[in-house]
Amino acid sequence: MNLDLFEGLPDETENAEPEKTSIEKIGEQSVVLRQFASAMQHDLITAIDQIAARAPFRQMVTPGGYRMSAAMTNCGTLGWVTDRQGYRYQAFDPLTGKPWPAMPVIFKTLAIQAASLAGFNDFQPDACLINEYAIGAKMSLHQDKNEKDLSQPVVSVSLGMAATFLFGGLQRQDKSQKILLQHGDVVVWGGVDRLRYHGILALKAGCHPLLGERRINFTFRCAG
Numbered sequence: 001m002n003l004d005l006f007e008g009l010p011d012e013t014e015n016a017e018p019e020k021t022s023i024e025k026i027g028e029q030s031v032v033l034r035q036f037a038s039a040m041q042h043d044l045i046t047a048i049d050q051i052a053a054r055a056p057f058r059q060m061v062t063p064g065g066y067r068m069s070a071a072m073t074n075c076g077t078l079g080w081v082t083d084r085q086g087y088r089y090q091a092f093d094p095l096t097g098k099p100w101p102a103m104p105v106i107f108k109t110l111a112i113q114a115a116s117l118a119g120f121n122d123f124q125p126d127a128c129l130i131n132e133y134a135i136g137a138k139m140s141l142h143q144d145k146n147e148k149d150l151s152q153p154v155v156s157v158s159l160g161m162a163a164t165f166l167f168g169g170l171q172r173q174d175k176s177q178k179i180l181l182q183h184g185d186v187v188v189w190g191g192v193d194r195l196r197y198h199g200i201l202a203l204k205a206g207c208h209p210l211l212g213e214r215r216i217n218f219t220f221r222c223a224g
């Protein structure tokens with residue numbers, strides 16, 4: 001299905017050849033909205049730079065003592081953190097002791113629109129976890145279950161270098177499908193797919209024209 005979502009946008013120079021969004025169903029209640037974030041790529045990157053200036057990307061430590069290969073920060077009322085004490089959401093950045101930067105309006109608007117296109121109509125995210133992958137960084141197969149309201153979906157936005165996303169089942173040993181996530185792709189996972197195992201394969205060498213040798217993924221959640 002193709003949606004001409006960008007038709008009639010006023011700025012003809014910036015949107016001379018807008019990417020068309022297409023919707024791909026990848027699970028019972030999960031969809032990839034290809035290129036849904038492309039039209040706002042510059043504003044999204046500016047916002048991420050502003051967030052990272054106040055709450056820097058850092059590699060956190062798992063309860064088991066391993067340093068994660070992806071660097072992370074957060075915006076919103078609550079941020080996801082891990083250390084030797086465990087995984088949790090908290091209102092304060094452990095690095096600075098200050099509240100996480102507010103969730104930018106363009107972030108929230110994008111997340112709500114994407115959720116609604118996927119059939120989740122009252123999404124009000126309070127947390128946004130931002131992951132930064134350098135070449136070789138990965139995220140092992142895991143479930144996201146630290147959020148209080150698991151009836152609400154997760155919305156994810158990918159920018160920069162492409163990565164292979166692993167989409168597994170409800171049990172770790174279930175077979176997983178590989179999905180290439182590219183700059184501008186937005187994914188919505190909810191309902192019966194909300195607790196499916198997932199991960200990211202090690203980022204292959206390369207370079208993105210806007211973000212360099214990096215991939216950035218940010219995910220919106222109802223955590224509190």
Ligand code: MD3
Pocket residue numbers: 129131139144154156165187189193194195196197198199200217219
């Ligand atoms: C499927 N991030 O931050 S986004 C994470 O690309 C995370 O950085 C990956 O997994 C990344 O927790 C993948 C995709 C994602 C996020 C949450 C999900 C897929 C999900 C929750 C349930 C099912």
Ligand code: FE
Pocket residue numbers: 142143144198
């Ligand atoms: Fe996850």
